[in-house]
Amino acid sequence: xGRFHLHADGTxxxxxxxxxxxxxxxxxxxxxxAGKTPEVGDHSGYLETxxxxxxxxxxxxxxxxxxxxxxxxxxxxxxxxxxxxxxxPGAGKTTLLRKTLERMGDAVRIGVLEGDIATSLDADxxxxxxxxxxxxxxxxxxxxxxxxxxxxxxxxGMERLPLPELDLLIIENVGNLVCPAEFRVGEDARAxxxxxxxxxEKPLKYxxxxxxxxxxxxxxxxxxxHLDFDVDLFLSNLKAVNPxxxxxxxxxxxxxxxxxxxxxxxxxxxxxxxxxxx
Amino acid sequence: MHELSxxxxxxxxxxxxxxxxxxxxxxxxxxxxxxVVPDALQFSWEVVSSTTxxxxxxxxxxxxxxxxxCLDCGATTVLDLAILACGACDGFDVKLLSGEELLVxxxxxxxx
Numbered sequence: 373x374g375r376f377h378l379h380a381d382g383t384x385x386x387x388x389x390x391x392x393x394x395x396x397x398x399x400x401x402x403x404x405x406a407g408k409t410p411e412v413g414d415h416s417g418y419l420e421t422x423x424x425x426x427x428x429x430x431x432x433x434x435x436x437x438x439x440x441x442x443x444x445x446x447x448x449x450x451x452x453x454x455x456x457x458x459x460x461p462g463a464g465k466t467t468l469l470r471k472t473l474e475r476m477g478d479a480v481r482i483g484v485l486e487g488d489i490a491t492s493l494d495a496d497x498x499x500x501x502x503x504x505x506x507x508x509x510x511x512x513x514x515x516x517x518x519x520x521x522x523x524x525x526x527x528x529g530m531e532r533l534p535l536p537e538l539d540l541l542i543i544e545n546v547g548n549l550v551c552p553a554e555f556r557v558g559e560d561a562r563a564x565x566x567x568x569x570x571x572x573e574k575p576l577k578y579x580x581x582x583x584x585x586x587x588x589x590x591x592x593x594x595x596x597x598h599l600d601f602d603v604d605l606f607l608s609n610l611k612a613v614n615p616x617x618x619x620x621x622x623x624x625x626x627x628x629x630x631x632x633x634x635x636x637x638x639x640x641x642x643x644x645x646x647x648x649x650x
Numbered sequence: 651m652h653e654l655s656x657x658x659x660x661x662x663x664x665x666x667x668x669x670x671x672x673x674x675x676x677x678x679x680x681x682x683x684x685x686v687v688p689d690a691l692q693f694s695w696e697v698v699s700s701t702t703x704x705x706x707x708x709x710x711x712x713x714x715x716x717x718x719x720c721l722d723c724g725a726t727t728v729l730d731l732a733i734l735a736c737g738a739c740d741g742f743d744v745k746l747l748s749g750e751e752l753l754v755x756x757x758x759x760x761x762x
Contacts, residue, residue, distance in 0.1 A: 423674060424759045428667055432659040432678070432752045520652060550685055551652035554752075579732030580685050612733040615742050 436555055439523035443530060443558025450535035452483070453641030454543060456559035458581065460574075461547030463567040464591040466494045468624040468633065469544060470501045476634050477502020483538040485529040487511060487521040487546045494544065507532040511546060520551035523558060540641060549574070553584040561640050564617075567592045568599060572606040579613040587618040587636055594623040653686060656752070657694040660709070661702050663754045673707040675758040681751035682716045683732055707757075716749025 419425055431437070447454050459465050473482060481504040486495045488510060495508045509529040511518035518525070526543060533541070543559060545552040564585035566574065569592055575582040582588070588610060596603070610617065618636065622629025664676045680686045688711050695709040716729040720736035721744060727737035734744050 419758060420674075422761050424761055425756050426667055426759060427756045428663065428754045429756075430663050430667075430754050432656055432663065432754060435659060435662065518655065520655075522655065551655075554652055554684070555655075576731065576733065578685075580683060583732075583734075612735060612742065 433554065433556075436523045439527055440556040440558045443523055443527055444560070446530065447535065447541065447558060447560075450538070452535055452538045452541050453561075454541040454557075454559045455637065455640060456543045456545060456552070456557055456562045457565065458545045458552045458562065458585070459547060459565035459567075460549045460570060463547070463565045463570065464624045465544055465547070465565050466497055468565055468589065468591065468622070468630070469542060470498055471624050471627065471630045472542070472634055472637065473498060473501035473503050475630060476637070477504075480638065481537060481539045483507070483533045483535075483541045485509060485521075485526060485533065485541060485543045487525065487529075487544060489519070489546060504538055505533050518551075519546055519548045520555050521545050521557055522555045526557040540637065542637075549578040549581045553581040561586045563587045563589065563636075565589045565591050568596060568601045568603075568606075572602050572609060575606070575609040575613045582610060582617070583614045585614065585617050587620060587633075588614075589620045589622050589629070589633055591622050591624055593621050593628065594626045653690040653694040654698070656686060657691065657698040660695070660754055661698050661704055664704060664707070664757050665702065667754075667757055668703075668759060670703075671762060672760040673704050673757050674760060675708045675710055676704070677710040677712065677755040677757070679712045679714050679751040679753045679755050681714045681749040682729070683746075683749040684752055686752075688713065712755065714748050714751045717747040718744040719747055720744050 444454070457465055457469070469484065473484075476482060482502070484495070484498060484503050484506045486492070486498075486506060486508045488494055488508070490510055492508045495506050498506060507529045509521060509525050511521065511525060521543065543557060562585050564581065564587070566588055568590060590606070607619065610619070620629050620632050620636065622633055624630060660676060660678055664673055680688070680691070691711060692709060699705050699707055699709070716732065717726060718729060718734055718736065719726050720739060720741055722741045723736060723739045725736055725738035726747070729749070734746065735742055736744055
């Protein structure tokens with residue numbers, strides 16, 4: 373496969389259209405297996421004379437991932453374990469975080485990186501609860517507003533945190549069930565808060581988020597008597613998209629399950645003996 | 651909407667590899683498990699490309715189906731839903747073969 377042509381200046385050459393030709397070999401990214409991506413070939417579009425096709429096969433998130441890896445290395449060097457906390461808006465991330473700080477804040481030095489499209493309302497709610505440091509990252513620029521934290525935003529939030537004075541960094545992502553799952557930020561683990569008021573079918577509708585989670589905190593179970601929520605159906609839906617997730621039944625409001633969640637957090641970095649294991 | 655962020659990533663990848671040469675087409679592969687809406691991606695591309703050197707570049711989106719291989723019975727299943735289960739034996743012990751792609755495949759350049 374190649375295209376021979378003559379230039380106006382009399383020189384000629386062949387443009388290789390082989391998928392590997394022109395591929396920059398000096399960068400590091402995953403290459404799809406040849407067998408599983410049969411569409412990679414050069415047959416889906418007419419290439420006009422005087423044009424060259426360069427095969428790139430570069431992961432779109434490679435720049436984000438590079439910064440995420442940097443973030444991860446900086447955190448590791450400072451001895452900080454990081455957990456990316458994700459959920460839809462209103463599932464209870466901030467309330468759970470407040471209870472977490474109250475329970476663990478004395479024994480473990482916890483930093484919080486608050487991502488929000490606008491305002492510092494969540495960070496204000498956490499004041500005085502026991503965090504060693506809180507950094508707010510607003511994702512809005514003017515009237516816009518990213519629906520997730522990416523690695524660059526987390527990097528700038530980390531710069532305002534005293535990393536050497538922390539054991540654990542909890543990154544509270546923007547409330548959203550779609551986008552945050554796509555962007556690694558340098559975390560060691562991913563936690564998701566799901567509220568039973570959201571409905572049993574959500575794992576099937578937002579599989580990327582549910583698949584991304586290492587742990588799913590099923591929150592607001594104190595409301596179960598008032599809801600038609602089918603716990604078993606939800607758990608089987610969750611299992612269908614993510615068979616490996618650790619599941620914690622909880623109510624941040626009543627405090628049920630908060631201890632198990634704190635034990636999971638503590639186990640992430642073998643930070644301290646899990647608090648008050650009764 | 652993360653389509654806009656993804657378009658920004660597409661644009662910066664294309665610009666980096668174009669090294670100043672005019673780009674006429676950018677081809678991307680998006681796996682079905684990525685929850686990217688092609689129309690929204692195409693619309694975001696109009697916005698993003700018009701503000702960069704890529705304003706004449708067409709975005710071509712190849713969607714890649716989600717395919718799993720069953721580790722129990724060995725069957726291969728093309729998924730309709732994002733439930734990672736074997737279509738033959740309903741087992742959940744499956745390996746994902748494709749569907750998570752998020753790649754810039756190629757760019758077409760005008761020869762210097």
